[in-house]
Amino acid sequence: MDSPKKDDVVTMVDVLNDEKELDEATSAVLSGSDEKICTYSSGYIKRQALYSCLTCCPEAKDDQEKAIGLCLGCSLDCHDHHQLVELYTKRSFRCDCGLKYNSVACRLDTSKKKILETSASSSTANVNELNKYNQNFSGTYCTCHRPYPDEEDTVDDEMIQCIVCEDWYHTRHLNTKVPDSTTYTEMICESCVTKNDFLLDYIGLAVEVVDLSQSAADTTLNVTQTNDSIIEESSPKRIKLSDDACTRPNNPLNDNVAKALFFKDAWRKSLCQCEKCMKLYEEQKVQYLIDEEDTVVFYEEKGKNKPKTSSYDASLAALSSLDRVNQIDAITSYNRMKDKLFEFLQTFVVNNQIVTEEDVKRFFRTMKEGTDNQNVHQPHFCR
Ligand SMILES: [Zn+2]
Ligand SMILES: [Zn+2]
Ligand SMILES: [Zn+2]
Ligand SMILES: [Zn+2]
Ligand SMILES: [Zn+2]
Ligand SMILES: [Zn+2]
Structure with missing residues (x-):
């Protein structure tokens, strides 16, 4: 038989799926790996799961600008066994695998070799120049610049991603009262509201924490929900700078102090799209x-x-539906399993044996039982 390669390992996916012995998430991630896709050729993708590799780019630990961002396929294949930082999803990013700094060559997209050869510049730092790297690529998050998960952090807290800078923040470091997580879908951090102060004009759309101790007469605190009427009421008071139909409201609270804002689903539809506002966004x-x-x-x-045309799509969907901790767990389990299976198959090569379905099933049974004993590594029927 041929020597088992890492490639052979993934052909065992179907057997694994038949076993139904792994939790759903791990199985979904594993089942996606048989399609070896790097998203590079699709360009700057609007949103995708990303990973930063600190093995290829150790300097990135101290300098986010020296980081590389990897698509899911590359993180699992080309950077297998590397120290990866899981970045959840980021916007407008093109996979850097094999293109920058000391990244290993990309095994999933060999066309990148040509790009490197034809690149006149001796430095690859300018490749994918529209990519943006924040501190998350160095493995730190929030205004406290701590890693995630943070072993030294004893406080039970959640992290929320800002939709503008895409960094993650501990709720206790957002500098404002955080509404119940079921009442909003998007958050913009204080620093991003400061930089984009036009957002304060839309504060009427923001979900506020209702302070019941306040008197009912204090109407400013009654802005508890998305309330279109607030915008309509305030619109006539607006001093029009031009005669186009700008629907950007006046800040109904007359309060220009920036703070983190929380918005409900579809609030973005209320953002004015007049010529002037569009220019501002640009x-x-x-x-x-x-x-x-x-x-x-x-x-x-x-x-x-999406119709699940490929197991890759299916695994991406499954992965995206998990929270951060489960995503990391699923990927870690997958990598551990792949190593063990490779090791197991290697013993068949050494002994010149043929792998049967029963052998593979036995492997997964042993993995399931967590009995990491000698039998996993040795075929039972050694001659
Ligand atoms: Zn890639
Ligand atoms: Zn790497
Ligand atoms: Zn790659
Ligand atoms: Zn923090
Ligand atoms: Zn932000
Ligand atoms: Zn406008």
């Missing part, structure tokens, strides 16, 4: 705010609704 580089396809909600729905 200047501030936030045009994606008016693109429905930019939202994580859209990305996740797309994953759920």
